[in-house]
Amino acid sequence: MIRQVLLSGVCFLVASVSMAAAAIDAPATRAAAGKILDADYPRLDALYKDIHKNPELGFQEVRTAAKLAAEMKAIGFEVTEKVGKTGIVAIFKNGPGPMVMVRTELDALPMEEKTGLPYASTAKQMWNGKETFVDHSCGHDIHMAAWVGTARALVAMKDKWHGTLMFIGQPAEETTGGAKAMLADKLFERFGKPDIGFALHTGPNPAGQVSYKPGVNSSNSDSLEIKFLGRGAHGSRPSQSIDPIMMASRFVVDVQSVVSREKDAAEFGVVTIGAIEGGSAGNIIPDNVVLRGTIRSYRPDVRETLTGGVRRTANAVAMMAGAPQPQVTITPGGDAVVNDIPIAERTGALFKAAFGDKAIKNDEPGSASEDYSAFIQAGVPSLFFGIGGVDPVKLADAKAKGIAFPGNHSPQFAPLPEPAIRTGVEAMTIAVMSVVGQ
Numbered sequence: 001m002i003r004q005v006l007l008s009g010v011c012f013l014v015a016s017v018s019m020a021a022a023a024i025d026a027p028a029t030r031a032a033a034g035k036i037l038d039a040d041y042p043r044l045d046a047l048y049k050d051i052h053k054n055p056e057l058g059f060q061e062v063r064t065a066a067k068l069a070a071e072m073k074a075i076g077f078e079v080t081e082k083v084g085k086t087g088i089v090a091i092f093k094n095g096p097g098p099m100v101m102v103r104t105e106l107d108a109l110p111m112e113e114k115t116g117l118p119y120a121s122t123a124k125q126m127w128n129g130k131e132t133f134v135d136h137s138c139g140h141d142i143h144m145a146a147w148v149g150t151a152r153a154l155v156a157m158k159d160k161w162h163g164t165l166m167f168i169g170q171p172a173e174e175t176t177g178g179a180k181a182m183l184a185d186k187l188f189e190r191f192g193k194p195d196i197g198f199a200l201h202t203g204p205n206p207a208g209q210v211s212y213k214p215g216v217n218s219s220n221s222d223s224l225e226i227k228f229l230g231r232g233a234h235g236s237r238p239s240q241s242i243d244p245i246m247m248a249s250r251f252v253v254d255v256q257s258v259v260s261r262e263k264d265a266a267e268f269g270v271v272t273i274g275a276i277e278g279g280s281a282g283n284i285i286p287d288n289v290v291l292r293g294t295i296r297s298y299r300p301d302v303r304e305t306l307t308g309g310v311r312r313t314a315n316a317v318a319m320m321a322g323a324p325q326p327q328v329t330i331t332p333g334g335d336a337v338v339n340d341i342p343i344a345e346r347t348g349a350l351f352k353a354a355f356g357d358k359a360i361k362n363d364e365p366g367s368a369s370e371d372y373s374a375f376i377q378a379g380v381p382s383l384f385f386g387i388g389g390v391d392p393v394k395l396a397d398a399k400a401k402g403i404a405f406p407g408n409h410s411p412q413f414a415p416l417p418e419p420a421i422r423t424g425v426e427a428m429t430i431a432v433m434s435v436v437g438q
């Protein structure tokens with residue numbers, strides 16, 4: 001019920017958006033893009049594997065940005081680099097008509113890849129003052145290849161449309177700072193404000209699928225860091241210490257009662273602690289422990305309940321231990337992505353016409369978060385849609401055996417580039433052509 005109210009509120013907000021629309025033949029557009037892809041695919045596959053092998057962390061995507069900039073220049077786009085630190089903006093003007101934004105992310109994650117793929121990453125970069133492995137385990141490399149492929153398909157079809165393409169490569173999506181950095185660098189003031197925007201994301205559903213969700217599409221995300229301050233001592237003399245490992249352990253368990261007992265059970269909300277750092281040896285009680293985590297929600301009141309509960313639990317745990325007040329930092333990240341309902345319905349209908357039962361309308365938003373919401377809040381009505389990423393045969397096999405299949409952010413996440421990239425190009429080409437086509 002409450003979700004209904006929320007969605008109708010959202011509908012009210014976006015109802016006044018005027019949008020450009022063109023009547024296109026979606027199956028024919030898909031076929032035309034597919035024909036271009038047949039010749040282009042080996043290049044996209046090579047680009048994908050190169051980017052996958054050489055992942056870079058948020059705001060460090062120097063090689064990645066340079067690589068994409070060179071690709072886009074070769075296609076005929078006018079490219080500006082270093083927009084929002086490491087972001088790129090590629091513009092292609094093709095007569096009068098609407099301006100359409102297509103966004104890809106550039107960044108990877110600070111983790112070790114364990115897929116065993118021949119093109120697996122062994123790259124390392126500095127992160128929070130430490131060297132770490134880097135892995136494209138969110139599929140942003142698939143998005144980049146599909147982004148370049150879409151640009152190439154649209155330019156090859158340029159006698160069939162009029163308007164301006166604004167293809168942006170956004171840094172630092174995972175830390176949710178990149179979209180804001182591009183906007184703060186006057187993205188829309190310098191290059192024009194798009195009439196409409198599109199982005200896609202790979203997920204752990206079968207490759208070849210396209211999915212879309214009108215209205216609320218993804219969660220609010222806040223990142224969390226807590227430093228418990230204790231007193232170090234010899235491991236054999238705990239009474240001399242104020243043990244921050246004990247505090248951290250208690251917090252990790254107790255904070256889940258905020259989710260299970262303070263939040264309305266019918267509403268979505270998650271608190272996850274994904275990293276614990278503390279101590280150096282088994283016989284030393286350290287003087288501090290740092291926890292890092294993420295808080296996810298759809299509704300603003302749930303967001304407040306969770307962030308308030310996290311702070312209160314951290315303070316209570318320290319008080320119980322007789323420790324100083326912990327340092328609690330909650331950094332607001334991406335807000336929920338709210339897809340424009342008419343654009344989502346219209347584009348979704350075209351996906352269904354072109355992809356048949358492989359185009360799926362989702363009833364519920366996803367739990368992931370995205371800073372693409374910053375572009376929507378800056379006034380670009382958009383559709384952020386999904387493409388399937390994983391091997392349908394392996395996925396069905398895992399389901400039959402009742403085994404969890406590795407999704408995004410897993411060290412085993414291994415998207416199937418073909419047909420994921422192909423599907424991304426075909427769907428994105430349809431989306432853009434539905435605005436600029438004639």
Ligand SMILES: [Zn+2]
Pocket residue numbers: 138174408409
């Ligand atoms: Zn991610």
Ligand SMILES: [Zn+2]
Pocket residue numbers: 138139140173201
């Ligand atoms: Zn992602």
